[in-house]
Amino acid sequence: MAADPFPAPAHPWYVRGNMSKRTSFSKSALDGRSAGLRREFEEKLAALVEIPSVSMDPSRRTDVDKVARQACVLLRELGAHAECIPTAGLPLVLGQLAQDPKFPTVTIYNHLDVQPAEAEEWRTPPFKLVRHGERWHGRGTTDDKGPAVAALLGARLALQDGVRLNFQFLWETEEEIGSPSFQTALRRLADGDKHRAPLRTDSIVVSDTLWPQAGRPAIPYGLRGLVGFCVRLQTGAKDVHSGTTGGAARNPLGELCELINACYDARTGRVKIPGFYDDVRRSSAVERRCLSRAGFSRRRFQLAHGLASVRFPDDARLREAIMIAPTFEVHGLTGGYSGAGIKTIVPHLAEAKLSCRLVPDQRPERMFRLIQGFVRRHCRDAEVIHESSLSPYLVDASGPHLEAAQQAMFEAFGKRPALTREGGSIGAVVTMDRILRAPVVLLGLALPEHGYHAVDENFDWGQARRGIEMFRRYFARLAEIPRRS
């Protein structure tokens, strides 16, 4: 677990607001070389987006391998040594561009696998990059292929500037399934062997997070964790007739509804499982005040995500429900009839697809055991199947990296970034923190309207162009930070 960024009520870095005068926003800087990269950005993005690298779908295995090979092509164009590292699961792409062993090394993490996409729900084919004006549509454009290409081009500009930095790209293809092989693969790289020097880095930058609002740059200092699981209840061999058996036959869907209702209050989101909140770290009033500066507004949140209504009327409660509180979520309930109208059967099998987002200091293993025990006590013949675990995370805010990131984002986007906590989870971040023992910075470019994990996912040139610029400037600043001993 990373260091607590709130050791004292008023931790310096988020109350200072210390944007240095000399690097204040300059429009001309932004209209420079990055503006000329649009066609190249589009070509590189298309090369990645048009490979349907859905890690969740075993039948897409070949596409995931293909996207990894395509990534190596892009990295070699930069001048890096690139290779696909086999793992127990899907491959990891490592690209290394070492200029001088005396320079500090930055590791740039992105992922090239994507969420599934059901084509009939999309307005454009999900695995075709389609441009509408300043915006590209396609699965993976914002999560996370667009930010990956932005970071790549930012690195190229920095190299052209003569930056005194070594680059190391870690492009994963298992992020959307909870990075099951990443830890073992990274540990092997960090240990090294007779053919390869141990992987070392001075800092890590991850571009896979969201701003709470367009036009309001933000840097998250926290991520929620996740424990994903299915609860399966089988009461018979086949669906039966609700007239002939109804009343006597158990209804596994009905029983799962009852179980879910016992687990949480769907209206408020409050989890009712005893002990669920025991390990949640209290947030100080200072932290809450700080988060209130992130520009979260109910109205804009609803608009961005297309939500007709939300759980609470006030901004603060909504913001804290995403940034500070853990959740219980129902993703799907299968079993029984799902066609048009009704079919009067009693289902014989039902499965609830569930997860909890976790916050510091909830540990996924302990939370899974807690939930499993509750479910078993509640419904003896229900089976609880573990799906994924990700630890929550807090950035180590003690060094100069976060400040460098704030400066770079300020210069590129013209606004002082807010410090936020992210509602999502990135398993690899915790793993890199533990194994590489280097400061992590989360420099995201996705906006709520980009449709992260949703239909019609998209990315826009405004975020891409300024993002490229942001990375260029961040890398320049990293070069000035002394190497770790």
Next chain:
Amino acid sequence: MAADPFPAPAHPWYVRGNMSKRTSFSKSALDGRSAGLRREFEEKLAALVEIPSVSMDPSRRTDVDKVARQACVLLRELGAHAECIPTAGLPLVLGQLAQDPKFPTVTIYNHLDVQPAEAEEWRTPPFKLVRHGERWHGRGTTDDKGPAVAALLGARLALQDGVRLNFQFLWETEEEIGSPSFQTALRRLADGDKHRAPLRTDSIVVSDTLWPQAGRPAIPYGLRGLVGFCVRLQTGAKDVHSGTTGGAARNPLGELCELINACYDARTGRVKIPGFYDDVRRSSAVERRCLSRAGFSRRRFQLAHGLASVRFPDDARLREAIMIAPTFEVHGLTGGYSGAGIKTIVPHLAEAKLSCRLVPDQRPERMFRLIQGFVRRHCRDAEVIHESSLSPYLVDASGPHLEAAQQAMFEAFGKRPALTREGGSIGAVVTMDRILRAPVVLLGLALPEHGYHAVDENFDWGQARRGIEMFRRYFARLAEIPRRS
């Protein structure tokens, strides 16, 4: 509503057990002509089963029309005048074989539409009649094409015997969707016009019910009703990310689980909606004792329906849960993710597919309003969509028809039939009772192991052969009952 068969605590017909001596079971009678009909039965059944007449599926409209035309062919082979009567929905087949206006007329009701069938779940192609020994597999074999062919062949044997009876076949193609056009079409037939004499009948026989147990003949005197509905809750325009929005976004699936849990106790089946049981007619101790003779056993019930466990351990409570009590049932819950594993989205739309089986004197219209009001009070933005309504039914037991049916079944199957109440619903029965005002008898042939509404639906020659014989004998007895004035 039909007359109450329990006007006094000890209604004569079900305590008498009055099987007459002269017609006691004779094995030789069964090994006669009906045994030679096996190939013909199979051919006629195949001609119907191999037309996928799924009334619920609009794309099967042509097949439903086709099955109606095929039914006319079968009826004309018998010598009947047959035609497809157009309705506002799917056609109704009317076959008339009038021998002499002085003879009584029996109306034989069956339905030729079937439940949907998902081929990948079946061991044999659902719309191909496949014989395994004495058993035919295929959608509609037991519900209700097999019994329809048995009644048809029973009529032919009776005609060959010189029975003094007129026959009238009403074969519906909308039973599985709640007979939405049957009432209007039947009313038109009953009114008659300048081209057609008003439809009249002296009695009605319906073969679309089940025995509680193989080898234990049964005649139901009651049917449950049904009110089917969907509850739909939309909280946004698209599924959203459970990290980015989780905690703040409403979860319509979670809220429907909570609503369903507020509606009923899934473990006991007890409905919690206030007023739900108000109109349920109390069963007398005599009736309950009578039903206990139907041979219902938990063990056999579980075996027949492939149920690993049931709601109650004791036979009586299970039997009454099916025969006497109304239900609340969850048929399916759509919305969110339904693929393998989990996908961490918050659904934007969820729909619960629900129904209640009703018992006398619950009226579907009133029950729908009651449920709708409860849902709306509980979850203001949920939409309640009415799907189907069927009234519960009790047979008029005052005339000689039920006794004739008991005798015929006794003679054909060699065992005194139990009188039961059916858990299922047949909307057309209530409609025929109301419009044709003639006594209805329910003479079913389906067994629990036939997989009514389930995968691998089947029918067996034992039930078919004795069923043909039963109908022959029943028609012979009907000819002896004086015409209604």
